[in-house]
Amino acid sequence: MRVYKTPEIRNVAVVGHGASGKTSLVDALAFVAGTSKRHGSVKDGTALTDYTADEIERKYSINLALAVAEWMDTKVNLIDTPGYLDFTGDALAGVYAADSAVVVLSATAGVEVGTEKVWDYCEGRALPRLFFVSLMDKEHANFERVFNQIKAQLTPKVIPVEIPVGEGFEFHGIINLFSKKAHLYKKGTKAGEYDEVDVPDEYKDRFDKYSQELIESIAATDDTLLERYLGGEEIGRDEAIAAMKGGMAKGELFPLFCGAAELTYGTRALLNKLVELCPAPHERPPVDAQRWGTAERLTLKPDDTGPLAAQVFKTVSEPHVGDVTLFRIFSGRVKNGQDVWNAPREASEKLNHLCVGLGKERIEIPELHAGDIGVVAKLRDTHTNDTLSTKEMGLVLPKIPFPEPVITVAVEVKQRGEEDKLSTGLHKLHEEDPTFHHEYNSELAQTLIRGLGERHLEIVVGRLARKFGVHAQTAKPKVAYRETFRGKSEGQGKHKKQTGGRGQFGDVIIHMEPYTAAQAEADEIDFDDNVAVVSDITGGSIPKEFIKPAMDGCRLTVTTGVKFGYPMINVKVTVVDGSYHAVDSSQVAFEQAGRLAVLEATEKCGPVLLEPIMKVVVTVPNDYLGNVTADLNSRRGMIIDTDDRGVVKLVTAEVPLDKLFGYTTSLRGMSQGRASSTMEFLEYRQMPRGLMDEVLAEQSGGKKGG
Ligand SMILES: Nc1nc2c(ncn2[C@@H]2O[C@H](COP(=O)(O)OP(=O)(O)OP(=O)(O)O)[C@@H](O)[C@H]2O)c(=O)[nH]1
Numbered sequence: 001m002r003v004y005k006t007p008e009i010r011n012v013a014v015v016g017h018g019a020s021g022k023t024s025l026v027d028a029l030a031f032v033a034g035t036s037k038r039h040g041s042v043k044d045g046t047a048l049t050d051y052t053a054d055e056i057e058r059k060y061s062i063n064l065a066l067a068v069a070e071w072m073d074t075k076v077n078l079i080d081t082p083g084y085l086d087f088t089g090d091a092l093a094g095v096y097a098a099d100s101a102v103v104v105l106s107a108t109a110g111v112e113v114g115t116e117k118v119w120d121y122c123e124g125r126a127l128p129r130l131f132f133v134s135l136m137d138k139e140h141a142n143f144e145r146v147f148n149q150i151k152a153q154l155t156p157k158v159i160p161v162e163i164p165v166g167e168g169f170e171f172h173g174i175i176n177l178f179s180k181k182a183h184l185y186k187k188g189t190k191a192g193e194y195d196e197v198d199v200p201d202e203y204k205d206r207f208d209k210y211s212q213e214l215i216e217s218i219a220a221t222d223d224t225l226l227e228r229y230l231g232g233e234e235i236g237r238d239e240a241i242a243a244m245k246g247g248m249a250k251g252e253l254f255p256l257f258c259g260a261a262e263l264t265y266g267t268r269a270l271l272n273k274l275v276e277l278c279p280a281p282h283e284r285p286p287v288d289a290q291r292w293g294t295a296e297r298l299t300l301k302p303d304d305t306g307p308l309a310a311q312v313f314k315t316v317s318e319p320h321v322g323d324v325t326l327f328r329i330f331s332g333r334v335k336n337g338q339d340v341w342n343a344p345r346e347a348s349e350k351l352n353h354l355c356v357g358l359g360k361e362r363i364e365i366p367e368l369h370a371g372d373i374g375v376v377a378k379l380r381d382t383h384t385n386d387t388l389s390t391k392e393m394g395l396v397l398p399k400i401p402f403p404e405p406v407i408t409v410a411v412e413v414k415q416r417g418e419e420d421k422l423s424t425g426l427h428k429l430h431e432e433d434p435t436f437h438h439e440y441n442s443e444l445a446q447t448l449i450r451g452l453g454e455r456h457l458e459i460v461v462g463r464l465a466r467k468f469g470v471h472a473q474t475a476k477p478k479v480a481y482r483e484t485f486r487g488k489s490e491g492q493g494k495h496k497k498q499t500g501g502r503g504q505f506g507d508v509i510i511h512m513e514p515y516t517a518a519q520a521e522a523d524e525i526d527f528d529d530n531v532a533v534v535s536d537i538t539g540g541s542i543p544k545e546f547i548k549p550a551m552d553g554c555r556l557t558v559t560t561g562v563k564f565g566y567p568m569i570n571v572k573v574t575v576v577d578g579s580y581h582a583v584d585s586s587q588v589a590f591e592q593a594g595r596l597a598v599l600e601a602t603e604k605c606g607p608v609l610l611e612p613i614m615k616v617v618v619t620v621p622n623d624y625l626g627n628v629t630a631d632l633n634s635r636r637g638m639i640i641d642t643d644d645r646g647v648v649k650l651v652t653a654e655v656p657l658d659k660l661f662g663y664t665t666s667l668r669g670m671s672q673g674r675a676s677s678t679m680e681f682l683e684y685r686q687m688p689r690g691l692m693d694e695v696l697a698e699q700s701g702g703k704k705g706g
């Protein structure tokens with residue numbers, strides 16, 4: 001492969017809902033262009049960009065992956081992205097690395113929730129976009145319906161530049177509105193060979209209607225063009241293409257293409273337009289960078305002579321190779337073997353075997369120019385979202401705002417003693433994939449992992465085994481219950497021990513009562529961990545130096561749990577009286593006495609269990625409202641509010657955390673992926689008696705923390 005200069009490069013993200021045909025399209029584009037020698041297929045596990053073991057097994061994309069189509073003396077860098085929401089972080093990364101996007105839609109399913117999501121990502125970056133309606137050969141394919149859905153749900157500025165000849169099983173050609181020719185595909189040919197013919201008679205009316213719309217839309221983007229058009233002047237093809245490119249750059253036009261990628265139908269025309277309509281890197285707005293450790297900001301253009309700034313937008317780990325780093329150069333250029341600098345990590349890295357990515361294949365290249373996308377293996381200290389620069393400049397680019405995790409599960413090692421390996425592995429996986437988070441929760445004695453969906457975490461656990469040899473399984477996270485008091489109570493703790501020499505003596509009397517943060521604030525009393533401990537000792541029944549230890553003993557006992565082993569909250573302990581011994585009393589003895597006093601007071605009052613309640617806000621299209629509210633009720637949820645937002649409702653509910661395990665996944669299931677939710681901790685609330693007994697029964701035998 002030759003070296004391409006900035007104006008000869010197109011960086012195109014291929015985005016869309018799951019199973020809309022993105023990977024098949026990328027494979028076909030690279031194959032038809034001749035850059036990839038083999039026409040692969042997702043079904044056979046041979047598609048260019050679905051090459052990891054996980055992807056071959058599951059037959060859908062999990063990782064962003066690169067391919068190249070060399071076409072019309074241009075290098076089109078294709079960034080295939082996964083459609084499933086579990087892996088949407090990679091779709092976002094693809095959008096950040098690209099200068100334009102092809103939004104792929106299935107001709108049978110049309111606009112889906114994943115399409116809306118990636119559309120928003122592209123909006124956020126103001127990327128020029130074109131649509132490709134694929135799977136035109138599938139039964140029930142309907143071009144017109146998809147076109148209308150796009151118009152209604154994504155943008156009214158969509159404009160077809162091609163129309164299909166036949167649909168579903170009848171689909172066999174495409175009419176190009178620019179060239180005014182029809183391409184009729186020859187059945188059974190390998191690379192979508194076709195006969196070019198005049199527009200068939202039966203398509204004349206449709207052709208005229210769409211052509212008219214196309215030329216009017218193009219003319220509308222430019223006043224002088226419009227004037228000439230209205231004056232009856234013909235607008236030439238090149239002029240029309242240039243105007244369309246300008247319209248796309250301003251977000252005023254979104255051309256619509258169609259085809260069947262798996263059959264390679266429609267892919268040549270699309271390649272032509274990717275080159276002609278999509279911007280080269282230098283035609284995009286400049287980016288902002290910062291000099292690490294200073295407030296100095298720079299505006300960077302994709303210029304070879306500018307300072308090097310390249311963003312790592314993805315790390316993949318590959319068997320026998322290790323970590324492979326995918327980066328986009330926003331400014332400057334790099335040469336094979338060059339040393340670069342990762343400023344925040346203070347790490348020097350060598351770009352050995354600088355490559356271009358073509359699926360799992362990596363093609364070595366002597367240099368990459370500004371705006372290009374490259375691949376390099378074996379960087380030691382560089383992770384996703386880092387910037388590579390030079391030591392003199394030390395630049396950092398704005399980070400890709402990866403989405404926050406939405407689900408949490410616990411993870412346990414299958415073999416004891418592997419806990420350290422687990423934690424190292426999880427940390428590495430987070431550096432690779434910023435949408436994956438992990439933490440050890442010492443209260444629950446569980447390692448919690450968070451991600452964008454169950455599939456996401458399942459893949460992570462698989463990687464953990466393959467890459468780090470840690471075999472782990474997921475489990476339901478334990479619930480951090482709390483205890484509290486219902487009424488006032490009193491307790492005395494007397495610690496007395498005579499062991500030969502000096503004895504141990506402490507004696508404390510306390511009052512305990514329910515108490516709230518608001519009360520503590522009004523009384524100006526410390527309320528750390530939602531517990532207040534005060535002294536009301538006057539007249540010296542306990543000497544000063546023993547009051548503090550007595551209080552500490554009380555606090556420690558309350559906060560580590562008394563009856564059920566969960567921390568007690570919303571209580572106030574007042575040390576009111578006690579006694580001491582001139583010789584045998586000590587601080588330790590009073591700490592012990594405080595503990596005994598709390599135990600006695602608690603025993604008398606019958607403590608209760610509190611459970612965490614989450615505030616859940618569900619955004620749900622009206623059609624699924626019934627399902628969603630019925631389901632929330634079945635989870636002991638209380639619906640607080642239902643707000644009308646046009647086509648969707650915003651349902652606010654208060655639901656016990658215990659009932660929310662797996663909620664995100666089942667919400668997607670009950671709404672065909674269209675509903676989404678957020679949740680946050682609201683407060684602790686007393687559990688219903690029956691359920692409290694259940695929790696306690698579950699625990700007896702094995703104390704919490706197992
Ligand atoms: N009939 C028909 N099937 C197709 C076509 N393109 C893709 N498919 C099939 O549709 C399914 C999904 O195709 P993919 O290319 O994997 O779709 P994708 O958008 O990459 O899916 P994700 O990676 O999950 O987001 C596969 O089974 C393909 O074989 C097409 O043009 N015609």
Ligand SMILES: [Mg+2]
Pocket residue numbers: 022023024050060061080081082083
């Ligand atoms: Mg795919």
